Amino acid sequence: xxxxxxxxxxxxxxxxxxxxxxxxxxxxxxxxxxxxxxxxxxxxxxxxxxxxxxxxxxxxxxxxxxxxxxxxxxxxxxxxxxxxxxxxxxxxxxxxxxxxxxxxxxxxxxxxxxxxxxxxxxxxxxxxxxxxxxxxxxxxxxxxxxxxxxxxxx
Numbered sequence: 001x002x003x004x005x006x007x008x009x010x011x012x013x014x015x016x017x018x019x020x021x022x023x024x025x026x027x028x029x030x031x032x033x034x035x036x037x038x039x040x041x042x043x044x045x046x047x048x049x050x051x052x053x054x055x056x057x058x059x060x061x062x063x064x065x066x067x068x069x070x071x072x073x074x075x076x077x078x079x080x081x082x083x084x085x086x087x088x089x090x091x092x093x094x095x096x097x098x099x100x101x102x103x104x105x106x107x108x109x110x111x112x113x114x115x116x117x118x119x120x121x122x123x124x125x126x127x128x129x130x131x132x133x134x135x136x137x138x139x140x141x142x143x144x145x146x147x148x149x150x151x152x153x154x
Contacts, residue, residue, distance in 0.1 A: 003034050086111055093119040 007026055012019040036044075083101070085108060090100035093115040103118065105111040 003030060082106075089115045095119055095122055 004027070007023065007030060010026075011023045086103045087097065087100045089108070089111050090097060090103060093112075095103075095115060095118055099118065099122065103111050103114050105114050
């Protein structure tokens with residue numbers, strides 16, 4: 001309000017009275033330079049309230065984020081990465097996905113070594129029998145043939 005004080009200091013006093021008309025004329029020209037319109041003020045006040053409300057909300061969110069257990073989340077991420085790695089290695093080693101969780105090891109090399117060992121068992125082909133070991137159940141004479149065979153072996 002220094003500008004108003006300066007105007008009042010320059011005001012003319014005529015015949016012992018303040019020249020109000022000339023002072024009002026100067027004030028009316030200077031006031032818009034130093035004042036904010038009411039609509040602008042109200043708009044800025046509402047914006048300020050909204051921003052303060054937003055800040056309070058963000059502070060509450062920040063407090064919630066501070067409560068999150070970062071170590072537990074990090075451990076969960078590592079677990080998922082390890083599961084993903086085991087799945088990828090199981091696919092590469094032609095191991096069924098149901099068995100991917102059974103792979104052991106903490107590093108990629110350890111898991112690959114275990115996958116190779118498991119792959120040897122899983123992908124191992126069963127050898128075919130040299131001769132038929134089961135008796136033929138559809139043959140009517142199978143009992144007699146078996147008895148003859150046993151007699152020849154003695």
